[in-house]
Amino acid sequence: MGKASDAVSGSSDPDVEDWVRSFRFPESGSPELPPHHPNCLGCGPANPHGHRLSVRRCGDGVHAHHRFDSRHVGAPTIAHGGAVATVLDDLFGFLLYTVGELAVTRHLAIDYLAPVLLDTPYTLRAHIHARDGRKLHLRATIENDHAHVVTTATALFLIVDIDHFLTTTHQPHHR
């Protein structure tokens, strides 16, 4: 399994190549985790449409505080379910720092237990439930200020080699 620090050339996209070359897993002691890249929809500080999620290590997992805003509206005053899914998928992506592996979402399942309100503080938590070879089984919650869980999520991330990000042609996989 190639790690990100083994960055190789071969992409036809210079931005991808730069990201691969610059990517490093942070030191295990640092609680603040860096964005996946500056333009990441979930956490990139340079993406004007993004959520700018700021994530820290917490025990074996990760956590974040987040407010959805008017850019993420679905029904009036309520965050769009897709926006919530985006944030959870990205939060799961931060667990990869804790295992030092590159991986991508293969399956994401969300239970929307109560509306996620705009301009309201929430606490997000995620952890690795189990690892089975290259399969990472992940779990997350979103809870409000009253410690009520409003959303739960599970995901299967699959560990991939760095070449996954350098390959410009991916064939659909029919099961």
Ligand SMILES: CCCCCCCCCCCCCC(=O)SCCNC(=O)CCNC(=O)[C@H](O)C(C)(C)COP(=O)(O)OP(=O)(O)OC[C@H]1O[C@@H](n2cnc3c(N)ncnc32)[C@H](O)[C@@H]1OP(=O)(O)O
């Ligand atoms: C640290 C940070 C790092 C940064 C990382 C990058 C930035 C991240 C940014 C974060 C952004 C957020 C993150 C993002 O947005 S990631 C972006 C969204 N995700 C993708 O683009 C991934 C697209 N998919 C693929 O490329 C391929 O399908 C991959 C590579 C994932 C797998 O294709 P591959 O052909 O290799 O594998 P497989 O399909 O044969 O399956 C393999 C195994 O899995 C088992 N299986 C399948 N489904 C299920 C299921 N539902 N329950 C239980 N098991 C299931 C299956 O039976 C098999 O098992 P086995 O037979 O081997 O035992």
